[in-house]
Amino acid sequence: xxxxxxxxxxxxxxxxxxxxxxxxxxxxxxxxxxxxxxxxxxxxxxxxxxxxxxxxxxxxxxxxxxxxxxxxxxxxxxxxxxxxxxxxxxxxxxxxxxxxxxxxxxxxxxxxxxxxxxxxxxxxxxxxxxxxxxxxxxxxxxxxxxxxxxxxxxxxxxxxxxxxxxxxxxxxxxxxxxxxxxxxxxxxxxxxxxxxxxxxxxxxxxxxxxxxxxxxxxxxxxxxxxxxxxxxxxxxxxxxxxxxxxxxxxxxxxxxxxxxxxxxxxxxxxxxxxxxxxxxxxxxxxxxxxxxxxxxxxxxxxxxxxxxxxxxxxxxxxxxxxxxxxxxxxxxxxxxxxxxxxxxxxxxxxxxxxxxxxxxxxxxxxxxxxxxxxxxxxxxxxxxxxxxxxxxxxxxxxxxxxxxxxxxxxxxxxxxxxxxxxxxxxxxxxxxxxxx
Numbered sequence: 320x321x322x323x324x325x326x327x328x329x330x331x332x333x334x335x336x337x338x339x340x341x342x343x344x345x346x347x348x349x350x351x352x353x354x355x356x357x358x359x360x361x362x363x364x365x366x367x368x369x370x371x372x373x374x375x376x377x378x379x380x381x382x383x384x385x386x387x388x389x390x391x392x393x394x395x396x397x398x399x400x401x402x403x404x405x406x407x408x409x410x411x412x413x414x415x416x417x418x419x420x421x422x423x424x425x426x427x428x429x430x431x432x433x434x435x436x437x438x439x440x441x442x443x444x445x446x447x448x449x450x451x452x453x454x455x456x457x458x459x460x461x462x463x464x465x466x467x468x469x470x471x472x473x474x475x476x477x478x479x480x481x482x483x484x485x486x487x488x489x490x491x492x493x494x495x496x497x498x499x500x501x502x503x504x505x506x507x508x509x510x511x512x513x514x515x516x517x518x519x520x521x522x523x524x525x526x527x528x529x530x531x532x533x534x535x536x537x538x539x540x541x542x543x544x545x546x547x548x549x550x551x552x553x554x555x556x557x558x559x560x561x562x563x564x565x566x567x568x569x570x571x572x573x574x575x576x577x578x579x580x581x582x583x584x585x586x587x588x589x590x591x592x593x594x595x596x597x598x599x600x601x602x603x604x605x606x607x608x609x610x611x612x613x614x615x616x617x618x619x620x621x622x623x624x625x626x627x628x629x630x631x632x633x634x635x636x637x638x639x640x641x642x643x644x645x646x647x648x649x650x651x652x653x654x655x656x657x658x659x660x661x662x663x664x665x666x667x668x669x670x671x672x673x674x675x676x677x678x679x680x681x682x683x684x685x686x687x688x689x690x691x692x693x694x695x696x697x698x699x700x701x702x703x704x705x706x707x708x709x710x711x712x713x714x715x716x717x718x719x720x721x722x723x724x725x726x727x728x729x730x731x732x733x734x735x736x737x738x739x740x741x742x743x744x745x746x747x748x749x750x751x752x753x754x755x
Contacts (some may be wrong), residue, residue, distance in 0.1 A: 321420045324411040325663070328424060331407040332431045335400055338407045351403050357397060373708075378701025383450040390446040397439035402433035439693075453697060458565035460696035465498035466584040469744060470706075472496070472695075473577045473588040475547075475570070488573065489646060493581050495744045501709025504743045506581055507657050508717040510544035512728045516579035521557040522550070522572050523579070527716045530576065542581075546572045565694040580720075582737040583744065590692040596645075597638025600667065605637050608644070608666045609662075614659075616643045651715050654721045661717060718743045 323342075330337040331642070336351020368376040379385050408428050413421045476490035491508040514529035526532065531541025537553045538545045549555060550567030558571040566574075566588065574585050600606050611633050617626035629636070629644055636644060645663045695703065720726045720736055 320412065321416040321424075324416045324420070324424050325387070327407055327411055328428050328431070331403060331428075332435070335403045335435075338410055339403065343406060343410045345401070347406065351399060354396065354399050358643065360503075361392075374701050374705040376701070376705040381697055381700035381704065383697075384456050384489060386446045386453070388452040389559075390443040390450075393439045393443040393446065397436040397443070400435040400439065401432060405429060410727070434467060453700070455693050456573070456693065457697045457700060458694055459476065460565070460694075460698065462696065462698050463586045466586065466744075468498050469583070470496045470498055470587070470703075471581075471583045471585045473574055474587045475573060475588065475590045477590055477592045490657065491573070491577065493577050493583060493585060495583060496706060496710060498706070500713070501706045502713050503710045504716040505661070506740055506747055507661070507717065507721070507744070508543060508577065508580055508653065508658065509721060509728045510542060510719065512543040512580065512731060513541065514731065515546070515576045516733055517575040518578035518584075520575045521554075522546070522547070522575050525554075525557075542649070543576060546576050568677075579735065579741045583740065587693070587695045588693060592692075594745050597642045598637035600641045603667070605635050606641050606666045607633070607635050608641075608662055610634050610644065614644055616640070624752065649689060654719070657719060657721065658697045716743050 323570060327338040327342065330341075334352070335355050336353075336651045339345065339348025339351060341348075343667075364457060365376065366378075376407040380389070408425065411428070413425060416424060472494045474490070474492045474494060475488040477488060489511065492508055494508045495504045495506070495510070496502070502728070514532055516529050517523035518528065523528070526535065530546060534541060536545065536549060538549045547569035550572035551567060555561075555568035558566075558568040561568045563569045570588055570590060574588055577583075578585050604739060610633075611628055611755045612631055616628065617624060629640055629647075634640075645660045718724070718739060720728070720731075720739075722728070724739070726732070726736060726739075
């Protein structure tokens with residue numbers, strides 16, 4: 320009877336329903352076996368999609384409807400496994416097994432029951448949370464094809480605060496991703512860039528010679544990162560369809576400027592709220608980076624009133640300290656900050672892996688919904704997730720439009736910038752983009 324008990328417990332875990340067919344209620348056992356074989360078939364199909372059509376699989380599970388269906392299926396199996404495990408424990412007849420084995424048999428049955436049913440319930444919880452996150456962050460909309468084989472995405476780090484009117488992007492960059500290989504080029508735009516040209520549109524009509532030419536603009540400082548503030552607060556009517564398309568007038572003004580500066584067509588944007596950025600890093604459990612120089616926390620331009628320091632060397636930073644690492648201005652230049660922000664971005668992406676995200680999913684999803692705003696449609700998520708997996712395996716080319724690379728933000732040569740960007744995005748092995 321002890322040997323029989325161990326076999327029933329193991330079979331209930333490996334092929335749920337088998338113990339009932341062999342030694343109990345055969346109707347319940349057949350129901351359990353059919354449910355098990357259906358699950359195996361579903362897993363086999365999903366595995367086949369993962370191996371042969373990964374984009375389809377990602378697309379399937381990046382829609383709210385599919386995630387809710389998955390949650391319902393998982394709850395169903397959690398109940399089935401719970402019932403079968405309890406019934407298996409009845410069939411074991413512990414009182415007829417060896418006294419020394421009873422506690423081990425009962426404990427293993429309970430442990431496997433928790434593993435199966437508890438895992439299914441947690442999976443359902445993840446699925447419903449993911450559905451809510453996707454619905455909050457991503458828009459419903461059609462797919463957009465690549466331009467000259469590239470997807471170009473504008474990344475804005477929003478720096479709203481209680482001491483300033485509106486928001487000025489604290490960091491501005493454009494990521495160009497090859498639609499086939501996933502090869503990525505990141506172009507860093509300094510926030511103090513002057514005379515930014517615009518792609519055809521309302522801002523180009525208003526500033527045909529570039530933003531701030533002859534000190535003409537509607538805000539106090541005519542720099543690249545002031546465009547968002549001006550359009551959002553002074554002239555939102557320039558982009559009347561922005562909100563309907565999941566954007567904002569200020570973001571659309573910045574998009575036109577980023578297109579004019581880089582010469583690239585930008586299909587999508589991602590805005591990250593730096594005020595909530597620390598929550599996302601805390602949700603991930605912190606971030607590991609190597610600090611090159613001492614970074615002050617707080618204080619004025621002369622480092623008066625500094626509250627603390629981020630010391631050089633290998634550091635594990637929580638959200639608060641990581642935010643200061645990326646934002647600190649005192650004692651460093653804007654270009655130093657741009658470099659630190661790249662380090663921070665790379666470190667976060669390297670830790671943004673499935674194991675880390677799944678174990679802390681609710682906190683990550685909650686922080687992400689507060690931090691991220693984008694016009695990437697849900698219909699494109701599967702494709703971009705697959706593309707990102709390719710990007711992660713390749714070195715990222717960084718192009719910083721800074722003095723160290725021959726670009727003077729106060730007197731920029733936009734023809735030279737276009738040539739620099741074009742050479743990085745379309746290296747000699749590729750067909751170059753049409754000249755601007």
